[in-house]
Amino acid sequence: DARVTQTPRHKVTEMGQEVTMRCQPILGHNTVFWYRQTMMQGLELLAYFRNRAPLDDSGMPKDRFSAEMPDATLATLKIQPSEPRDSAVYFCASGLVRDGVSAVNEKLFFGSGTQLSVL
Amino acid sequence: KNEVEQSPQNLTAQEEEFITINCSYSVGISALHWLQQHPGGGIVSLFMLSSGKKKHGRLIATINIQEKHSSLHITASHPRDSAVYICAVYTDKLIFGTGTRLQVFP
Numbered sequence: 001d002a003r004v005t006q007t008p009r010h011k012v013t014e015m016g017q018e019v020t021m022r023c024q025p026i027l028g029h030n031t032v033f034w035y036r037q038t039m040m041q042g043l044e045l046l047a048y049f050r051n052r053a054p055l056d057d058s059g060m061p062k063d064r065f066s067a068e069m070p071d072a073t074l075a076t077l078k079i080q081p082s083e084p085r086d087s088a089v090y091f092c093a094s095g096l097v098r099d100g101v102s103a104v105n106e107k108l109f110f111g112s113g114t115q116l117s118v119l
Numbered sequence: 120k121n122e123v124e125q126s127p128q129n130l131t132a133q134e135e136e137f138i139t140i141n142c143s144y145s146v147g148i149s150a151l152h153w154l155q156q157h158p159g160g161g162i163v164s165l166f167m168l169s170s171g172k173k174k175h176g177r178l179i180a181t182i183n184i185q186e187k188h189s190s191l192h193i194t195a196s197h198p199r200d201s202a203v204y205i206c207a208v209y210t211d212k213l214i215f216g217t218g219t220r221l222q223v224f225p
Contacts, residue, residue, distance in 0.1 A: 033213065037160075043205065043215040056212050089160060108152060108213075110162040 002026045006092050006111035014119050018080040021114045023092030024073055032075045033108070034067055035091040043091075049075065050097060082118045089113040122146050125206050125216035132223050138193040140219045142206030145187065152213070153180050153191050154205040162205075165191070196223045 005024040013019055025032045033048040047057035047067040057067060064083070069075045079086055092111040123144045132138055142151070153165040166173050166180040168189065173180050177196075182189040193200055201223050206216040 042217050043207075045212050045214075048212060091162060093162075107164040107167050108154075109164065110154075113160050113162075115160075 002109070004092055004094050004109050004111035006090075006114055008114055009112060010115045010117075012117045012119065013082055015083055016081045017118075018078065019082045019086075019116060019118075021077045021090050021092075021116070023075040023077075023094075023111055025075060025092070025094030026109055027073070029094035029096050029109070031095045031097045032069065033093045033095075034075070034077050035093065036088045037091060037113070038088045046077070046090075079116075082116075084118045087116055087118050089115050121217065122214050123206055123208055123216040125204075125219050127219060128217065130219055130221045132196050132221070134197060134223055134225050136196050136223070138196050138200075138221065138223075140191045140204050140206075140221070142189045142191070142216055143187060144189075144206075144208045144214075146208065146210055146214070148184075148187075148208040148210055150209040151182055151189050152207040152209065153189070154207060156203045156205060156218070158202070165204075193221075198223045198225055 007022045031050050034046040035043050036046055037043045044059055046059045048055055049069050052069040064079055066078045091113045093108045095108045126141045150167055150169045152167050154162050155165050156162045168180055168182040177194045179192040203218040203220050205218045207213045
């Protein structure tokens with residue numbers, strides 16, 4: 001079965017350290033999302049890409065977060081420096097947009113998430 | 120006020136009960152997703168709707184674009200349906216509802 005792969009599954013780090021999370025979208029999907037989930041805020045969109053180009057990263061704290069797609073098989077989310085308030089589960093999802101204007105008209109596929117704890 | 124509202128927030132049911140979860144939104148959308156998140160965190164996309172109704176097994180999802188409302192129905196509920204169900208609307212990005220926590224008891 002095709003699946004979205006996220007690594008690492010768990011990460012514990014100290015405040016101030018750099019954290020890199022990776023996502024391998026499903027082959028052929030042209031849209032990749034990064035989300036964060038916390039108990040307080042629920043699911044929040046951080047950034048998303050279409051055909052590797054960033055379309056929206058307004059949900060990310062720009063001073064410390066960065067998201068990239070160096071190639072079609074890899075998306076990365078970096079936090080530098082990390083802070084305790086960044087502790088959350090970070091999900092990647094991929095999908096296929098056939099209509100170039102707006103709709104994701106296929107199901108989204110989610111990775112298993114990276115559980116990040118910043119001490 | 121959230122752009123996507125779900126009700127109820129929590130729902131308990133006995134096995135075999137018919138369940139309805141509602142989602143209302145206030146923005147113009149091009150599609151709506153229903154997601155399921157089991158304890159342990161994995162998220163699965165159940166449906167993507169832009170109009171009408173879709174059915175998959177015991178799950179039925181409907182959407183009324185004019186009323187900006189969608190419902191997710193579960194027929195003959197089962198304890199394995201216990202999960203958080205999340206409605207998400209697609210504008211130029213996905214906006215999530217806060218989720219409905221469903222517990223189905225035997």
